[in-house]
Amino acid sequence: MDTGDVFDPECPTRVVLDRIGDKWSVLVLLSLDGGPMRFTELRGRIGGVTPKxxxxxxxxxxxxxxxxxxxxxxxxxxVEYTLTDLGRSLHGPLSVVAGWAERNVHEILRCREKFS
Amino acid sequence: MDTGDVFDPECPTRVVLDRIGDKWSVLVLLSLDGGPMRFTELRGRIGGVTPKxxxxxxxxxxxxxxxxxxxxxxxxxxVEYTLTDLGRSLHGPLSVVAGWAERNVHEILRCREKFS
DNA sequence: CCTGCACAGTATCCATCGGATACTGGTTAC
DNA sequence: GTAACCAGTATCCGATGGATACTGTGCAGG
Incomplete structure (x- = not known):
């Protein structure tokens, strides 16, 4: 089975990267991993997102x-939103990234200050 | 050691998610994992990115x-760009996501077509 | 001499997108 | 009758991303 190549601009893998890269998509997916949720629940869980x-x-x-x-x-x-199998399969990869973010946020902020 | 909380809009983890989420950042980081690169090399490796x-x-x-x-x-x-230790530590998490993207791109495109 | 090329970017402009704020519509509980 | 609940739209604006074109330095070739 052939896989995509993220470095090729013609490869549709790029659009996948865009979706994954979207901050809100990541947070929605991590939220829904605990089970189905309704619109307003998601709004509450994911601080700062506007309804639109x-x-x-x-x-x-x-x-x-x-x-x-x-x-x-x-x-x-x-209205209930539920992850598909495909969505659930993305949870692992994303939680690895989220974990990295939570562990390294201090370090990054320290670096930023040195530049100000 | 306290970690951040990606669901809190006040938590700076959000800015980290923004950076990680950036398509180009991901591709730059994956490219540089093979060693330092120059500006023009990166441009060539990462198809479709404009110099700006x-x-x-x-x-x-x-x-x-x-x-x-x-x-x-x-x-x-x-001009040479080189990953720091911090940058290298992000390679693992991101390559997991990139791998997922390359493996599941077909499935996602199939789903999209059903909606058109 | 002076033309051209390599490199690492700027400069400028425009379309799109994200975000803030306000509003809708059906129903039911007070 | 009026206020609340839910799941969204509608509208507007500033920021951002991308396309295209241009800059500056220094050497190599003709």
């Missing part, structure tokens, strides 16, 4: 097959 | 302590 951007993020991730969107005909309305 | 954006990327990564920039007083000018 969250909607865009969720729609893109749905298109890419990372999650599913299920609407329940209830009142008040309920 | 590459410069911005390199300057940011330098500020964050991920790489060093060394200017040699030669003719023609030579």
């Amino acid at each position: 951007v969250l909607t865009q993020t969720l729609r893109s991730m749905e298109q890419d097959g990372l999650l599913t969107r299920e609407v329940f005909a209830e009142v008040p309305p309920r | 954006v590459l410069t911005q990327t390199l300057r940011s990564m330098e500020q964050d302590g991920l790489l060093t920039r060394e200017v040699f007083a030669e003719v023609p000018p030579r």
Whole structure:
């Protein structure tokens, strides 16, 4: 099976990198790993995201097959977002990166100060 | 040692996620893992990057302590970019993500088509 | 002499995108 | 009747990314 090449601008792997690279996509995916969540739950969990951007993020991730969107005909309305297998398979790689970020944030901030 | 929390918008871990999330930063870091490179080499290796954006990327990564920039007083000018220990420590996490991207690009494209 | 090339970038312009703020619509509980 | 709940839209603006073109230094070749 042939795989993509991230260094080739013609390779669609680039679009995958864009999605993965999106800060909000990463946070949505990490959040949903604990199980399905509703729109407002996600908004609460992921501090600082605006509804418009969250909607865009969720729609893109749905298109890419990372999650599913299920609407329940209830009142008040309920919409649940659930990771697909593909989405779950991305959790491992991303949590490795998130862990690195959490461990190294101090070091990076120290470096930045030296430049100011 | 306390670590950051990626879900807190006040936590500086967010800025780290932004950097990591940047497509070009990822590609620069993966490229430099093979050893120091010059500006033009990087441009060649990383298809599709414009010089302006590459410069911005390199300057940011330098500020964050991920790489060093060394200017040699030669003719023609030579500038070498080298990963720091911090930068090298990020290679593992990122290559895991890049590997995922290369392996799953087909699946994602298939999902996209179903939405068109 | 002076033209051209190598290298490492700047300069300029424009389209797109992210983010802030405000608003919608159906239902039901008070 | 009016306020709240939920899941979003609508609108506007500044920042950012990308395309294209240009700069400056110094040597090598004709």
